[in-house]
Amino acid sequence: xxxxxxxxxxxxxxxxxxxxxxxxxxxxxxxxxxxxxxxxxxxxxxxxxxxxxxxxxxxxxxxxxxxxxxxxxxxxxxxxxxxxxxxxxxxxxxxxxxxxxxxxxxxxxxxxxxxxxxxxxxxxxxxxxxxxxxxxxxxxxxxxxxxxxxxxxxxxxxxxxxxxxxxxxxxxxxxxxxxxxxxxxxxxxxxxxxxxxxxxxxxxxxxxxxxxxxxxxxxxxxxxxxxxxxxxxxxxxxxxxxxxxxxxxxxxxxxxxxxxxxxxxxxxxxxxxxxxxxxxxxxxxxxx
Numbered sequence: 001x002x003x004x005x006x007x008x009x010x011x012x013x014x015x016x017x018x019x020x021x022x023x024x025x026x027x028x029x030x031x032x033x034x035x036x037x038x039x040x041x042x043x044x045x046x047x048x049x050x051x052x053x054x055x056x057x058x059x060x061x062x063x064x065x066x067x068x069x070x071x072x073x074x075x076x077x078x079x080x081x082x083x084x085x086x087x088x089x090x091x092x093x094x095x096x097x098x099x100x101x102x103x104x105x106x107x108x109x110x111x112x113x114x115x116x117x118x119x120x121x122x123x124x125x126x127x128x129x130x131x132x133x134x135x136x137x138x139x140x141x142x143x144x145x146x147x148x149x150x151x152x153x154x155x156x157x158x159x160x161x162x163x164x165x166x167x168x169x170x171x172x173x174x175x176x177x178x179x180x181x182x183x184x185x186x187x188x189x190x191x192x193x194x195x196x197x198x199x200x201x202x203x204x205x206x207x208x209x210x211x212x213x214x215x216x217x218x219x220x221x222x223x224x225x226x227x228x229x230x231x232x233x234x235x236x237x238x239x240x241x242x243x244x245x246x247x248x249x250x251x252x253x254x255x256x257x258x259x260x261x262x263x264x265x266x267x268x269x270x271x272x273x274x275x276x277x278x279x280x281x282x283x284x285x286x287x288x
Contacts, residue, residue, distance in 0.1 A: 019090035019173055021072060023198055030202050031068075037209040038097075039066035046089070048076040050096035051157055051167035058098065058159040065100040065163070068205065074169065091174050092152075092186075093201055096167040097208070098159060101216060108220030109164060110263045110278070111227065113138045113154045115211050116166050118230050120152070123207035127200050129193035133236035136256070136265045136282055140170060141236055142190035148236065148284075149185025168204075172197055222261060232259055237282060242267065245281040252277065253285070 024043040031038045047053055050069045057063050073089040087094075101109060120140060121132040133141040133148070140152035152170035159165045171179075171186035173195045179185070188195050211227065218225035232238060237256045244252040244267060254269035264276040 018195075019088075020196075021090060022070060022201070024070075027070075027198060027201065031205055037066045037212065038068055038205060039064040041068040041070065043070045043072065045071075046073045046075065047071045048074070049167075050074060050094055051155060051165050054096045054098055054165045054167075055157055055159050058163060058165070063098055063163075065098060067098040069096045070094065070201070087169075087171060087174060087180070088178055090197070091178065092172045093168070093170045093197055093204070095169075095201070095204075096165050097205075098163055098165055099212065100163045101212075101220065102162060104216060104220035107262070108222070109156075111215065111220065111222050112164060112166055113156045114222075114231050114259070114263055115215055115227055116154050116156075116168060116208060118227065118234060119208035119211045120154075120168060120170070120204050121234050122211075122230075123203035123205075124187070124192075124200065126207075127194060127203035128187050130187055130190050132234075134231065134234045135284070136235055136237040136259065137263070140168075142185045142187065144185045144189045149183055149189070151185045151187065151190070172200065222263070228259065228261065235259065237265065237284065241285040243283040243285055244277045245283065246277065247279065252280075256282075 022043050024041065028041045032041060050071050054067065054069045071094040074094040099112065114137065117134045117138065117140065121134060124130050124132055130142060135141050138154040139150050141148050142151045152168060154166065154168045157165050171184065173188045174186035176189060194200065214225040215227055222228035240256055242256045246252060252267055252269065252275060254267040256265055257268045257274065258266040260266055260276055264278045265282065266274050266276050268274050
């Protein structure tokens with residue numbers, strides 16, 4: 001890179017002064033430590049999907065647990081049901097982490113997206129002063145002008161025989177005219193006291209390390225480690241009438257009454273049946 005190229009690149013990185021670039025060196029210094037979960041942290045300027053990249057790295061060779069990949073811009077980020085997630089450069093947090101929950105029964109790994117939701121909400125409550133709610137199974141909600149909006153999402157993918165990659169995307173400083181769809185929100189629009197992504201990311205990853213440590217120490221038992229109770233307390237889906245759009249083009253309508261020990265949403269139907277739902281798209285039909 002020539003000096004002129006470097007200058008042009010620097011101007012591009014700082015073209016929006018409200019959105020400074022992440023400081024990878026400072027983040028590593030704060031998060032990567034002997035005996036801690038996070039083994040490495042890399043920040044890339046632009047990629048299609050941090051989840052795809054990290055899963056590919058695991059397939060190509062050994063990657064230690066606790067690897068963290070962050071993108072300043074993600075162009076083809078994925079959500080559930082193959083939905084796409086994109087946002088302006090440096091306007092959000094686009095993060096994937098590799099976990100290897102050895103010793104935890106595989107049937108309990110389904111709690112990891114819910115655990116991540118609790119960790120993100122807990123970390124942001126402290127660092128951004130935002131009361132974030134969780135929509136089962138993996139949406140992050142904020143309130144903007146009295147209206148519930150989606151500000152982020154979580155996606156889990158298997159990586160090799162013993163690992164999972166968990167990705168989360170979060171709208172941090174998106175302005176109203178930048179929102180990709182109706183019903184979207186951001187921390188900025190929700191009145192966050194802080195939209196500096198460096199301390200936000202540190203808070204979220206520290207919270208994730210704490211919750212993951214508790215969960216592993218309890219062999220993945222969500223009740224024993226307090227995860228099931230914490231998730232229920234922060235879940236905006238519970239107590240509402242919902243429609244579950246299930247595989248096979250089936251719908252189930254009823255009141256969301258609980259999240260069971262397997263992380264499934266329990267829906268009480270008008271016929272008096274309590275049906276656990278393990279996968280599907282949930283639509284909130286009325287306020288709690």
